[in-house]
Amino acid sequence: MEFQLENPLLADSTTAPSHPLFLIEPDHMPSEKYTENLRFGDFDFAVRRDIISSISQLCSGLDRLVLYLSVNYLDRFLSSQELPQTRPWALWLIAMSCVSLAAKMQGFNVSLSDLQGNGGLIFDSETVRRMEVVILGALKWRMRSITPFSFVPAFISIFQLKDPPETQALKARATEIIFRAQTDISLLGFKPSVIAASSLLCASNELFPLQFSCFRDAILECSYVHKDHLEQCYDKMQQAAVEGYESVDESALRSDTPNNVLDQHFGSTSDSERTGNTSGRACKRPRTSGSGSGLS
Numbered sequence: 001m002e003f004q005l006e007n008p009l010l011a012d013s014t015t016a017p018s019h020p021l022f023l024i025e026p027d028h029m030p031s032e033k034y035t036e037n038l039r040f041g042d043f044d045f046a047v048r049r050d051i052i053s054s055i056s057q058l059c060s061g062l063d064r065l066v067l068y069l070s071v072n073y074l075d076r077f078l079s080s081q082e083l084p085q086t087r088p089w090a091l092w093l094i095a096m097s098c099v100s101l102a103a104k105m106q107g108f109n110v111s112l113s114d115l116q117g118n119g120g121l122i123f124d125s126e127t128v129r130r131m132e133v134v135i136l137g138a139l140k141w142r143m144r145s146i147t148p149f150s151f152v153p154a155f156i157s158i159f160q161l162k163d164p165p166e167t168q169a170l171k172a173r174a175t176e177i178i179f180r181a182q183t184d185i186s187l188l189g190f191k192p193s194v195i196a197a198s199s200l201l202c203a204s205n206e207l208f209p210l211q212f213s214c215f216r217d218a219i220l221e222c223s224y225v226h227k228d229h230l231e232q233c234y235d236k237m238q239q240a241a242v243e244g245y246e247s248v249d250e251s252a253l254r255s256d257t258p259n260n261v262l263d264q265h266f267g268s269t270s271d272s273e274r275t276g277n278t279s280g281r282a283c284k285r286p287r288t289s290g291s292g293s294g295l296s
Contacts, residue, residue, distance in 0.1 A: 034079030054095035
């Protein structure tokens with residue numbers, strides 16, 4: 001059975017996020033040290049950028065999920081050990097091996113000759129196989145990655161949207177934001193569940209602003225979602241969402257955007273309810289006794 005990013009544990013992905021996903025998601029993240037090294041220059045940012053560029057080239061014609069999974073493998077690999085070589089041929093070999101593994105996990109029958117047909121250096125199958133084994137070892141054979149996509153369907157289910165087209169639109173926009181945000185090193189330190197929740201809030205703020213506060217509160221009722229982390233991640237994800245619009249003047253947007261957009265929404269529910277062009281129907285959701293969103 002091929003691996004699905006939305007359903008890594010073969011559990012029901014249409015119900016509330018399961019405890020196992022939250023408990024094991026840290027095992028599928030780059031190390032905290034790696035993230036800090038990228039941010040503060042102790043690890044060559046250009047190395048990661050160049051490998052991701054090669055991965056993108058190699059994934060030409062493949063599903064975007066293969067690209068996403070390849071970069072996930074790359075970050076986890078780079079965070080686990082020192083690179084023995086940073087020469088172009090070594091970086092290309094790493095890129096090719098990550099793509100090869102990701103394509104196999106996604107059920108694509110992609111031959112080495114197919115990958116190398118996209119350009120770049122040529123390697124024999126044994127060289128690529130050995131590099132794959134090195135990557136597998138570094139990842140401790142955890143190839144069924146827990147990613148933001150693993151949490152999106154379950155978080156959407158707690159929103160209780162009744163209209164399938166609205167549900168699909170929300171999922172599609174959140175998915176696009178996740179794709180755009182992957183290369184942002186400032187997001188590497190956030191858990192996949194937090195990135196998923198933030199992307200859905202960004203998407204809901206764009207598509208259904210009148211319901212934003214309901215969606216926000218529903219997510220915060222999940223005990224595994226840390227409010228402060230969600231605020232920080234949402235603010236960064238907003239930038240990824242905004243930068244996705246080619247027709248928007250980015251400099252003007254930056255000057256008009258609050259330092260913490262989520263604080264504005266979290267601090268004043270009425271503000272979000274005064275904006276928007278949707279039908280403003282009531283958002284009803286179950287609440288457990290004695291629990292609250294923790295926001296006022």
